[in-house]
Structure formats: C-alpha cells, structure tokens
Amino acid sequence: MQENLGHQSIAEAFVDARKTASAFHSYPGEIPQSMDEGYAIQDIAIALDGRQIGGWKVGRVPPDRVEKFAAERLSGPIFVDEITDAANGDVPEMPIYGDGFAAAEAEVLLRLGSVPQEECDIDTVTRYIDDVRVGIEIASSPFSQINGYGPAVTVSDFGNNKGIVLGPSIAEWRDADLLTMPVSLQIDGETVGSNNMADMLDGPFGSVVFLLNLLRKRNRAITPGIWVSAGAITGVHDVESGQTVKAGFGDNLEASCKLVAI
Template identity: 50%
Template sequence: MPAKKRQDNIARVATEFVSARRSASALVDYPGTMPAALAEAYAMQDAAIALADRVIAGWKVGRINPPLEGADRLAGPIFADQTFDAGETPRAMTVYAGGFAAAEAEFLLRIGAAPDPAKTHYTLAEATALIDRVCVGIEIASSPFGGINDHGPGVTISDFGNNNGLVIGPDIADWRDLDLNQWPVELTIDGASTGIATAATMLDGPFGAARFLFELMAQRGIALTPGQWISTGAVSGVHQVEIGAQIAAIFDDRLMVACSIAAQ
C-alpha cells in the first residue's frame, strides 16, 4: 500500500474506532483495511490514543499465540475513567452491546518506579524491581467490533488492545516471597466455573508481562509513569460475557474480586 494511502487508512481506522466507542455503536465490519504488520497496528493505536485524549491509568498485556514477527504478547491502554477499585459491592463494568465482550482474571502489577525510556532490554529481576504493588483483578475486554479477536493480533491492537476497563481487587501481601505462578485462578460467570489455571502456563508469568511492556514502550517512545497499572494477561482464559452477567475471579482460594456486566 502506498505511504499516503497507508496513513489515510491508519487515520480512518483510529477515527472510526474512537467514534464508535464514544457513541457506543457496534461495528459490523472492520472500519478500514486491516493492519498488515504489528507496527502498523500500533500506529493505529497511537492515533486512536491521541484522538481519544483520555488519561491512561495503565496498560493491558495479552498473549499472541502463535507468536507473530517475533512477538508473543501485545499491549493496549487502560483509561483512568474505566479503572476502579473493587469495593464491597460489585461494580457494574460496561461493554459494547452488539460488539465483543469478555472478562478475564488477571494479576495486576503497579509500577513503582519509572522505567528508563531508553532501555529496551530487561531481565526478569530488573522488571520485577520496578513493581511496588501486586493485586488480583478483572480485565474487561470489549470492542465495538464483534470480530476483533477473529483476525489476528494486529486487529486487536488497533482498537486499544480490546480493553474496556479494569477492576482492581485486593492486594497480595508479601508478594515478593510468593510464587504467584503456582496460584490456581478461577473465573466464574453467574456462579458457573469456566475452569482453573495457573500463570505457570503464561510464558514467563506476570512479571514477564511487565518486562515485555517496559521493552515495547521504550521502542514505541511512550513513557510509563509510577502509579500506572499493568494487567498481565488472562490466567484462566478469555471468557465472553453477556450484559447482566455476574463475574467473580478467585485466586488461590484466598482472594476474590467481582463485578457485573452492563451496557456501555
């Protein structure tokens, strides 16, 4: 595709996704030509972030399986106005009616010290050292485009990585002394279990997701700041949900976080 046409397509995709999210309008078809490479997908995401003009409270990290262009994870922004502490009463989290909607049980890491913006390689220990808090949580994945997960990671990346919210649950005390990769994690929908899994099956675990994000953002030229959250990936899978569903995520039978699902 010629450079001018490519740039026009990037702008069109970003504009239409942002517009659809603002108006809560479903998109039957992808709003343009699908990205041919991850760099083009992130260019669409960057353009959409600029158009949305919203405060970013953190970043979601998801799996690319099988890997593409040497990448086995992807990232997208989590906006502050869709980031909530769980509280005592399950909060209603919104999804796009007619689009895609899912809930995911995830370990959440808070950045305690800003990564060096010029550093593009981290060891797992270096990445972990930049984290100051670990919580359990639920990521809400939703997009106006119902087929967002059906066309490869580039399409997912292009619409904010398919994120539409984050529920921050209880803190994990003494997390530096625990092997979180061995914790059984379960997501229930309306009281029915969707299965149990551990982060040991997720590449190099939650802190590996932080390492990936630090390296990716240095490459993209995006500064990460203390206090931002990293939603590290769906431990027990991506589970589609309906409006009105009641969601609970249970971690090692000791910590739980819950929410309900409502229309955007």
C-alpha cells in the same frame, strides 16, 4: 502518505464507535498486516481519544500467529476513567459493548513505581513494582469480530480493552509463588475456567518486561502509578450484559463485577 490516511480513518472509526457505543461487524478499513501497523493505528486513536492513560493491558498472541506477526504478546491502553478499585469487596458495574465483542479475564494487576531508563529483565523488574493485586480485565470492542482477524487488529482497537477491576492486594507477593497460585473465573456462579500463571509464557513479570520494552520502542512515557494487566490466566471468556463475573485467587482473594451493556 496514503497508508497514514488509512490509519487515521480506522482510528477515527474506532474512537467514534467507542464514544457512541455503536457496534460494527466488519473492519473499518484495510486490515493491518503487522504489529507496527496495529500500533500506528492505536497511537492515532489514543491521541484522538484524549483521555489519560492509567495502565496498559498485556495479552498473548495466539501460538499459530506468533511466527507471522513476530510477537508473542500485545498491548493496549487502559484509561484512568475505566479503572475501578473494588479492593473493599464491592461488585461494581462495568460497561461492555452489548452488540460488539465482550469477554472477561481473570488477571493479576501490577502497579509500577519509578522505573529506570536502563532495560530491566525478569529478575530485576520486581524492584520497580510496588503493588500486585488480583482482578478482572474487561475485554470489549465495538467490532464484534475483533478476535477473529489476528493480533494486529486487536492492537488497533486499544488492545480490545474496556477497563479493569482492581481487587485486593496479594500480601507479601515478592515471597509468594505466584506461578502456582490457583486461579478460577466464574460467570453467574458457574466456574468457566481454572488454571495458574505457570502457563503465561514467563509469567506476569515477563509481561511487565515486555510492556516496558514496547513502551520505550514507542517513545511512550513510563510514569509511576501505571497499572499493568498482565494477561488472561484462565482464558478469554465471552460474557453478556447482566452477568456477574468473579475471579478467585488462592484461598481467599477475589474480585467481582457486574456487566452492563452500553
């Protein structure tokens, strides 16, 4: 019971800080020591927040933490009001916690259709995806040191997510070799990272399989239309208010946004 009370107070601290844009520089309670603890805090925070979930971000657990936390990936909710469609080439303003942590990541974003109850694998999960877009994840938290305390802490604050930018769809993605598509991320016109999806464990579809299994374990609904932000491709790039971020994919697909502190 005491542990649950601790989880409650941590969740309340994060939800309040996000609503008021109040940064803090130390963890607001006892640091969770397992992924289960992190997700328990996250579940309380989701209920306290009360907004509709429109997607889930998937991130990679640092290799030196995989054994301790018995996980290679982590996840957090993306709320509907923090999903911005910029497929028409707009450069939307995206909020970040100016005194907290803020980063941008080039990602592919996959939309789920109707998903069956039985488990999927990487060869069958594509049947239940109805759109794949290029885009950007905004990773931001009022806790300025969130990435320094391990994946369970990251999970406890919504997986360190503050929204996504949906760029244009990848045409004929089922037949495309997504793993070898060149991806880059620029900040104010300077390229800060480039890579492809071959380094993403088992790729973006593996991220979807992981998420589906995790949501089932957590007894969370998997509803049609949910977006999956599949993980950083070029790295996690620190950003500041006023900067413009552009993610480029292949020869002619891109998504951009401007960052604004709240």
